[in-house]
Each structure stands twice: as C-alpha cells, then as structure tokens.
Amino acid sequence: MTVSRGNNLKGYLFILPALLSIGVVFAYPLFQNLYFSLLDLAQAGRPFSGMRNYVLMAADPLFWTSLRNNALLILLVPVLVVVALVFAVVLFERVRGWRFYRGVMLIPYITSITAVGLFFTLFFQGRGILNTLLRSLGLESLVVDWLGSTRWALPAIMVVIVWREFGFGAMLFLARLATVPEELFEAARLDGAGWLRRLRNVVVPQLATVIEFYVFIMIVTMLSWVFNYIYVMTLGGPARSTFVTELYIYIMAFRMQKMGVASGVSIILLLITAALAFISLRFRSRLLAEYE
Amino acid sequence: MNAGKRGRQAGAAAAAVLRQALLVLATVLVLAPLAYIILGAGKTKLEYIRNPAGLPVHFTLANFAALLKDGMMLLWFRNSVVVTVLAVLLSLAISALAAYAFARIRFAGREKIFNLIISLMIMPPIVMLIPLFVLASRARLVNTYWSAVFIYNGLMLPFNIYLLRNFFVTVPEALVESARLDGCGHLAIFWRIMLPLAASALVTLTVVSVLWVWNELLIALIFLQKNELTTLMAGLVQFQGRFRVNQPMILAGVLASMVPMIAIYLAGQRFFVRGLTAGALKGE
Numbered sequence: 001m002t003v004s005r006g007n008n009l010k011g012y013l014f015i016l017p018a019l020l021s022i023g024v025v026f027a028y029p030l031f032q033n034l035y036f037s038l039l040d041l042a043q044a045g046r047p048f049s050g051m052r053n054y055v056l057m058a059a060d061p062l063f064w065t066s067l068r069n070n071a072l073l074i075l076l077v078p079v080l081v082v083v084a085l086v087f088a089v090v091l092f093e094r095v096r097g098w099r100f101y102r103g104v105m106l107i108p109y110i111t112s113i114t115a116v117g118l119f120f121t122l123f124f125q126g127r128g129i130l131n132t133l134l135r136s137l138g139l140e141s142l143v144v145d146w147l148g149s150t151r152w153a154l155p156a157i158m159v160v161i162v163w164r165e166f167g168f169g170a171m172l173f174l175a176r177l178a179t180v181p182e183e184l185f186e187a188a189r190l191d192g193a194g195w196l197r198r199l200r201n202v203v204v205p206q207l208a209t210v211i212e213f214y215v216f217i218m219i220v221t222m223l224s225w226v227f228n229y230i231y232v233m234t235l236g237g238p239a240r241s242t243f244v245t246e247l248y249i250y251i252m253a254f255r256m257q258k259m260g261v262a263s264g265v266s267i268i269l270l271l272i273t274a275a276l277a278f279i280s281l282r283f284r285s286r287l288l289a290e291y292e
Numbered sequence: 293m294n295a296g297k298r299g300r301q302a303g304a305a306a307a308a309v310l311r312q313a314l315l316v317l318a319t320v321l322v323l324a325p326l327a328y329i330i331l332g333a334g335k336t337k338l339e340y341i342r343n344p345a346g347l348p349v350h351f352t353l354a355n356f357a358a359l360l361k362d363g364m365m366l367l368w369f370r371n372s373v374v375v376t377v378l379a380v381l382l383s384l385a386i387s388a389l390a391a392y393a394f395a396r397i398r399f400a401g402r403e404k405i406f407n408l409i410i411s412l413m414i415m416p417p418i419v420m421l422i423p424l425f426v427l428a429s430r431a432r433l434v435n436t437y438w439s440a441v442f443i444y445n446g447l448m449l450p451f452n453i454y455l456l457r458n459f460f461v462t463v464p465e466a467l468v469e470s471a472r473l474d475g476c477g478h479l480a481i482f483w484r485i486m487l488p489l490a491a492s493a494l495v496t497l498t499v500v501s502v503l504w505v506w507n508e509l510l511i512a513l514i515f516l517q518k519n520e521l522t523t524l525m526a527g528l529v530q531f532q533g534r535f536r537v538n539q540p541m542i543l544a545g546v547l548a549s550m551v552p553m554i555a556i557y558l559a560g561q562r563f564f565v566r567g568l569t570a571g572a573l574k575g576e
Contacts, residue, residue: 007397007398007399008399008400010393010397010399010478011393011398011399011402012399014389014390014393014397014478015389015390015393015394015405017385017386017389017390018386018387018389018390018409018453019390019405021386021442021445021446021449022409022412022446022449022450024427024442024446025420025424025442025445025446025447026412026420026446028423028427029419029420029421029422029423029427030420032423032426032427033419033420033422033423036422036423036426086314087315087318090311090314090315091315093311095308095311095315096312101318101319104319104322104323105318105322106557106561106564106565107322107323107326107554107557108322108325110503110553110554110557110564111507111550111553112506112507112509112550112553113507113509114507114509114525114528114529115329115528115549115550116325118529118531118532118543118545118546119325119329119543119546120325121532122332122344122539122542122543123325123328127341127344128344129328129344129345132344132345133345136345163321163322163325167322171565171568171569172568172569175565175569195307217414220414220416223416224416224418224419225416227509227510228509228510231509231510231513231529232529232532246416246418246510249418249421249422250418250421250510253421253422253425254425254514259422259426262422263422263423266418266419266421266422267419269416269418269419270415270419273414273415273416273419277411277414
C-alpha cells in the first residue's frame, strides 16, 4: 500500500483528538516541568534559578528518606512474584473450585486503595482489630500501634500492598499458563519430573516474558504508584518515616508551595521510570531472542 | 498394586490436600477484611469500641441510614458517577477513532506516533500534575468536572488506543473491502463495521476504565478540592478525621463505595480478566 497525501490527511484527522488530549495531558506537562524546575517560582517574575531547585532537593533529608522508602517497597516485588506464581500454578492444576478461588483472588485488586487503606488503618490501630485478636489469643506482648510506630508502619503498609496486588499477578500468570501447550506439561510428567522440577523446567521458562513484564510493572508501581496507600494510611508519618517520592512531590507542591522543587523531583522520578523502561525493553528483546 | 504406585497415589492425595488448604487459607485472608468491613459497618459506635474484632450483637443498618441522611455521601456518589461516565465515554470515543487509524489507515509516521503513545502507558500521573494544575488554575478549570474528566480521559488514552488497535488489526480485510466497494469511506467503515465488531473489546475497556476512574484518588484531591464537587474516594478520606470516634461510619462509607465495583465485577468477571491481562499477553 502506498502512502498517499489523502490518506495522510485522513489518518491525522482520526488521531487528532487523541493527539490533542495527549499533548495537553502528557507532552506539555513533561516539558513544562523541566522548565519550572529551573525557575524560582516563589519570586515575582519567576527568575531563572539554574540548578537551585535541584540543590535544595538534594540537601533535603526528606527527599532521600522518600527515595529510600520507594527502594524498600521494591523489595516486595520478588515476594509478589513468588506468591502470585504459587497461586497461578496451584489454580492451573484445576484444583476443585478453581474458578471460585480465581474470582476471589481478584477482589482485593478491584477494591479501591482508598477503601482498603481506610479499613487497614482501623485494622492496625492501637485498639484495632489486629491488636484485639492478639490480646484474645494471649499474645499481649505482640501488641503494637502498628501505623504509629516508625519501625512497623512501613512493614504494615507492605502487608497491605501484597494483600491487594498479588491477585493481579496470579491472574496474569494463570492467563499465560492457559496458552502453554498441554504436551509440555505431559512430557515433563511422563519423564517423572516432580512438582518442583516441573515448575523450574516448564512453568518458569514458559512464563519468562510475562514474569518479566510483571516485575517491570511492579517496580514502576512501587516507585511511582503508591501515593494512595501512604496518603490514606499514614500521610508519610509517623515522624516522616513512611514518606515516598510521590507524597514528597504532592506535599512540596500543594502544601509547602515549593512548586519548583516539586517539579525537579518529578523530573528525577520521570528519568528513573524511563531508565527502567529502557532496561526492561533491552531485557525483553534479549529474552525473546533466546526463545526464538 | 505395587508399593511404588501406592506411594505415588498417597503423595498425590497429600498434594491435593495441601493445595486445597493453601487456597482455603488464602481465601480466608482475602475475604476476612471484607467480612470485617461488613460486620463493623453494622455495629454501633459503642459496640465497636468495646468489641472491634467480634461479631456484632445485633446488626444495625443505622450507620447506612445516617450516611444517606448526611447528604454529602450521595453528592459525592453522584459526582463520581458523572466524572466516571464522562471520562470513560470521552476516552473511548477518542481512542476508538485513533485506534482505527493506527490499524487501518496508512499515513506517514504512523508506527512512530503509535509507539510513542503506547510508551506513555507507564508514565506516573504525579509527574504531570504540577504543570496541569498551574494550567487548570489559569484557565479557571480547577474545581470543575471538566479538568478531572479531561485528565482522566488523557491518562487512559495510551492503553485504550493500544488495546483497540490490537483488536482492529485482527478484523479480516475482506469485510472492509466489500464495504469499500460499496462506496463506504473510512468514517462509515469505522462506524458501521468496526465498532459493532469491537463490541466485546469496548465492553472490556469500559469495565477496566470505569474501575480505574472510580477508584482514583490523587487527581480528584487536586482538581476537585471543593467538598460539593469532589468524588467519593476523595470524600471518603475525610471520614478518617470526621469519624475518629465513630468508626463504624467509616466502614459503612467504605462498604458503600465498594458496592458498585463489586457488582460490576460479579456481573462481568471475564471482561475484567481480559482487560487487565491485555497489556501483558499481547505485549510479547
């Protein structure tokens, strides 16, 4: 087919509304952020301030705490992969009632993080459900104000994240397993391969690309899609111990009126995400090449 | 029967029991919070303080009645419905047109533009929010439905275009060719052939889009700050402070906010599964 001028015009007309929306919602903000991050927005006339916002950011310990907490959340990714993989494999073996179980696994994922967070705040609070249960089991010594302790708040949030997110991974893996040719499992079974060996030699290699996709999506999630959990459960506390990068941007921009610094942090977050996407693409093309 | 075979059978039976036990445990862990939300929402303030973890002595609907009487909850509910419906419709219309062009019209730069758009799928919203907020303030669009609707629409476009384009590509050329011979232009082919064929893909997209917009918090917090304009999610967060000593009300609000999504999920589970896995499985 040749590219004719008439086709060009028609094609552009069809995509014009999409390009306008994307231009306003994605393209403009990305460039504007870069520009904002180089200005002193607090002063009249918004003079150019060079790298000042970035220097301020780097000098703020809270920025580093936030980044560190995102890094700690990324440690959840292997946990999520293993939990999701176990459930996908168990469900795939057509255990009695597997449809019901599959339906149940996804319920946390379709529940809003806001609702989940509000519930778990009550669950973890000093006189909350968890502590009441611990007391009634005679485990008084384990009672802690979970979200009010700098030591336990982040781990408690991590539990909630795993609770809500694992079903998505399990569903992804299960959907991919359903497309694997039955002969592969049959052959392994005839070879006398045990459950664990089948998992290692058949399941994991067959799922390699989708696991890789999930790992990438989850790293990006832990880095830049956890605002909602933190905002509802701790708002970064206690003593700023659960701050994450998104919350830092939000507080800087909308509570502290430091838009320039917030723009700078946005740029940093964007660069990290883009770098991860680039690495993932390289990794993925290598994986695909191996299986070709 | 030889010993080895019997041993293997016993092993298989043990494995089956183990698997069931694992799944039952997981089901309990998944459903327990939901059970607590429902039970807690049916307790009185005093009973919840005395007994947060047990069964209610008598289940009361008074908290739900109080929510309805309060009025704000209904208003937020309505706002969420309006914003969700408008954003999803707008995004579907815009993405269907674009996806058709990416699948069926050859134009210069098509692949480059398409790849650029789908690469935006992972872009975290927080990165765009500051300039969008400044822009919306200047245009006096903060605290109007339109700012939130337009931003939701834009954020959903990359995924929607990607999914619909993948569908449109699979429509057999013969169907399109016969329509073209009848004198149909692109718009007629799009409207009369492609959209009806895409019905199931459109339902899938609608379901995952509705889920996302309904549950979204950050954009609602920033662009719908006025209490009477905000969505259910942003409104609910205020319950934390407001009902510090009357926590069953928080749980009643949480439950009410979950009901629509659970209803849609139960009605169309397969669309959820299809929509949520679309990015991963076709992306290979």
